[in-house]
Amino acid sequence: MRVRSISHAATTWLVVILAWGAVVAALVSQQAFGFEPCPWCVVQRVAYLLVGLFALLATFVQQSRRRARSLLALSALGAAGGLAAALHQQLVAAQSSSCAYTAADRWIAMLRLDTLLPPLFKATAACDKANEPMLGVPYALWSVAVALVLLALLMRATARTAERR
Numbered sequence: 641m642r643v644r645s646i647s648h649a650a651t652t653w654l655v656v657i658l659a660w661g662a663v664v665a666a667l668v669s670q671q672a673f674g675f676e677p678c679p680w681c682v683v684q685r686v687a688y689l690l691v692g693l694f695a696l697l698a699t700f701v702q703q704s705r706r707r708a709r710s711l712l713a714l715s716a717l718g719a720a721g722g723l724a725a726a727l728h729q730q731l732v733a734a735q736s737s738s739c740a741y742t743a744a745d746r747w748i749a750m751l752r753l754d755t756l757l758p759p760l761f762k763a764t765a766a767c768d769k770a771n772e773p774m775l776g777v778p779y780a781l782w783s784v785a786v787a788l789v790l791l792a793l794l795m796r797a798t799a800r801t802a803e804r805r
Contacts, residue, residue, distance in 0.1 A: 651797040652699040655715065655790060659692035662786045667760065675772065675779060676765035679744035680729035684783050685760065686753065687722030691715045691790055698797070708801045716794045723787035730780035733767035 663685050669675040677685070694715035701708040725744070733742065744763075748754050753761035771778045 647800045649699050651793055651800060652695045652712070655695040655793045655797065656692045656699070658786065658793070659688040659695065659719075659790060662688050662783070663692075663760075669774065669779075671759075675774065676769065677763055678729065678733065678765045678767040678769070678771075679742055679748060679763040680725050680733050680767060681765075681779075682748055682753065682761050682763050683725040683744045684722045684729075687718045687725060688786070688790075690718035691722065691794075694718060695794070695797070705801050709798055712794055712798045712801065716791060716798075719787050719790040719794060723784060723791070726780045726783035726787060729767060729771060730778060730784065733771075735768070 666675075666677065666681070666685060670677060692715075694711045698708050698711035698715065701711060748761065748763065754763065771780050773779070774782060
C-alpha cells in the first residue's frame with residue numbers, strides 16, 4: 641500500500657520549507673540586523689532543524705504508513721519542543737536580564753552544539769535582549785506562530801497519510 645500521495649508530499653515539503661526557513665530567517669536577522677540569539681533561541685533552532693529533518697524523511701517513506709506517521713510524530717514533537725522553548729523564552733526567560741546557566745545552556749554545552757557550529761548554535765545574548773520586537777512583535781512570539789503553523793501542517797500531513805490513494 642503506497643503512502644505517498646501528492647497532498648502528503650506537498651504538506652510535508654511545506655513543513656520542511658517553513659521549519660528550515662525559520663532557521664534561515666533567524667540567521668539572517670542575526671547576521672544582517674543584529675538580533676543575537678539567547679540559549680532558548682538556540683533550542684528553538686535545533687527544534688526546527690529536527691522538525692524539517694523528520695518531515696523530509698517522511699516525504700520519502702512510500703511503503704509504510706506506520707513509518708511515515710512515526711516520522712511525522714517525531715517532527716511534531718520537535719515542533720512542540722520549539723513551541724515550549726519559545727513560550728518559555730517569552731513568559732519566563734525574557735523577564736530576566738540573565739539566562740544564567742539554564743537548562744538550555746546545559747543542553748547546548750552537553751551536545752557541544754556551540755563548538756560544532758558557532759554561527760548557528762552559539763548563544764550570544766541575554767534572554768531579555770534576544771526577545772526584542774521585530775516589526776512590533778517580540779521575537780519569541782514569531783517562533784510561537786511558526787510552531788503552531790508547523791503543528792497544524794503536521795496534523796494535516798498525518799491525516800493525509802491515512803487516506804488511501
